[in-house]
Amino acid sequence: MPSVLAFLLLPFSWLYAGVLAARNWLYDIGWKRAETFAVPLLNVGNLRVGGTGKTPHVIWLVEELLRQGHRPAILSRGYGRQTKGPRLASAQDSAATVGDEPWQYFGLFASQRVPVSVAEERSLGAQLLLQQHPEITVIVLDDAYQHRAVRPTLNILLTELARPFYDDLVLPAGRLRESRSGAKRADVVIVTKCPPDLSETAQHAIAARVQCYTNPDVPVLFSAYAYAPPHALHPEAGAEPVAQNVVLTPGSALLLTGIAQPGPLRNELEKQGFDIRRHADFPDHYAFTPADVAALRMHWQPGWPIFTTEKDATRLQSPELRAAQVGLPFYTIPVRVAFLGSGSAALRRLLPGAPVPNA
Template identity: 75%
Template structure:
């Protein structure tokens, strides 16, 4: 049935792909202008709609740039926010005002002086960052692969091992935002969510298929998810009450997600000995409601941890959910990436060099 539906939708996909190809042609040949800036831009994006692992790869990128001596900033569209236009994230903001992923970045990097901004038009966002933070030496663009109005210095394309772009179709028959030919703009391709023990032969086979669409010499790298220990999400202002919460341990548990691909997290929890009594699964960027948490509470039993993602936690901390969260022990599981083989070293060599320290 799924194959039949894909076949029936292919004419619409071809039409959509032609329109996008025409737009890209205008940029490729200078009829539409791509703006450049005084600092390098590193884009972490994809061809597919959602779920390729952009957020942990952006975090890896910012951590690495800080280590190299850069003064990085992060710029995102701010999907799902209730505001419009360019906006710098600040302590008075929330997932509602800047979006869940930018708010996660802000919470993680604010103490290390990494500015975070959101803007539908990335050029306006870059200009805002540079005017308010002239010390910035590089900007990481979260999900701007199709935003041709700005020209990245380094274009990093992510694609999932389980759902590679070279087997997919353009919307609506598939999940691609543009045709596979868009991979030719990539300076680096990263195959994400790989098993840590993926064999060199399997990697070579995937890389060969990717290189049918990339420019010669573009490296194809492979990354896997790594998970840190569960972190208790504060659910009360009383420090004593927070300290009294149980420690997450193997056994029955619940899972709450509003992300595109929760499968890897479910698999990880099973590997760690957790048995999910219920998975409250919502679409990506879902704004949780008191009714959602009431339904979750109906499946919960005292002593059971409730797991969620760092991205989902930004929305759970909405003050409007404070009463609904009370008494429920939520734990986030930090997700990071590790490169297979020498992938991390290859990517580091591709990053723009940090400026010399000022005397």
């Protein structure tokens, strides 16, 4: 049930939703032009503000496209970066210059020659990618569901099981970026952060509610988080951290996060037997400072691991932050996507065909 405050804010939500509806209508009737490109654009987005799991789903898509023989690229807005305009990520960049999520993608896929670009205007970012990397066969758009100036070939809408769009309201009364009717643009909907044992009965009930807002026959898939073994980071002042898989003994631990939804990671760590003695929980995309690390050190005791996310780790790599971490055992827990049932096969069928090798 909406709170009293939500009811009071409803008129503002109606006004905001009306403005966005008018904008979307102009695109729908062709008065505002949506640009297309010579290669397919696969968009991963949502209707809601906050973490619905876009990053691990983008990673799944890129890994699958690589497996199929594509030459994919990733295009993001680069939220939180200190630069402007279209920019190709390079080894000289950082989370500060391209944003934490694009920098995470660059670290994961640079060795596989997957270009990563950031641009507020996605059309300019796509043009830059294709100019600099004509070998690209597909571009994965990270969080461009409301960016109507480009037209995706495949629009993938994510909604979190605990906070589905069909139970939410438009900002500021709720957390939706646009009205629920925006789901009509989706070619497939993925319900994210599900328990791996979510019953088929529950899946059918959720899918029925989703399909009240989508076009007929739009598939509704379900995904869960799969947590990989920890990666140890051993930062030393003036040196790059070394990452490796480790096995940790459950016990007391600290947690440092600056993401929208840290709850699933904390729950996973507690399920593994870790007692989180302190959780330094900062807002999404928060720029950590040496003082934040020093404050965490005050709560640390020898032998306690300090966990953080892969995305947060990208913002802990500046020289001053690496220096502040000396002697502290930081670990990341890689998060990947596991589809329930035949979901992965269903999504693969929607992807563009593998490129034909040159004769």
